[in-house]
Amino acid sequence: MTTPLTLTPDRRADGTVVLTAAGEIDMSNTDAFTSAVEAALEEAAATVVIDLSRVEYLDSAGLSVLLAHIDRIELVASPLLAPVLTICGITDLTTVHGLDPADPSTP
Template sequence: MTTALTLVGGPGDDGARVLSVTGEIDMSNAAEFGAALDRELAAGTAVTVDLTAVTYLDSAGVAVLFDRADAHDLRLVAPRLLDRVLRVSGLPQVVKVMIR
């Protein structure tokens, strides 16, 4: 059973935008994830994507992040569970990733 995707955006404590994500990100909801991320990117110059409550991330979700990495100041906060998929994808070479 998959965990529903929940996306909550808004300003963080430092004024930068934060997109908090809960659930699973896969090809069935990657477009929804991308649209939420685009809204946050339109509202601020830097966005922290909080993935600490994400339990699954597939290549479609990683592609959403890669597609926006070059043109935007993205920062990821991710659980140890996602460390391997992020490292294997090479995403830490293009965005700042903090593993918690």
């Protein structure tokens, strides 16, 4: 059974490609997540922003997708994902916005 995940590509007025994910990212839907990330990267001239602020669960399969493209992505995440993104080292490898509830900055 595939876990519910909604993936919405978009482009900001400044041309930045944004991929917004909502739901849960796990091994049951990693193929769809990988395809969406790769499509966004193909469309982007530079860094892609992956908005995970509405993701409620992110397992190692989802983390591996992010790590595979870490050099071309920035993340927006909620404090809920802060522990997993910090422990796996993603916060040291790319910009992650939104982890500190006191810092409302987004890219």
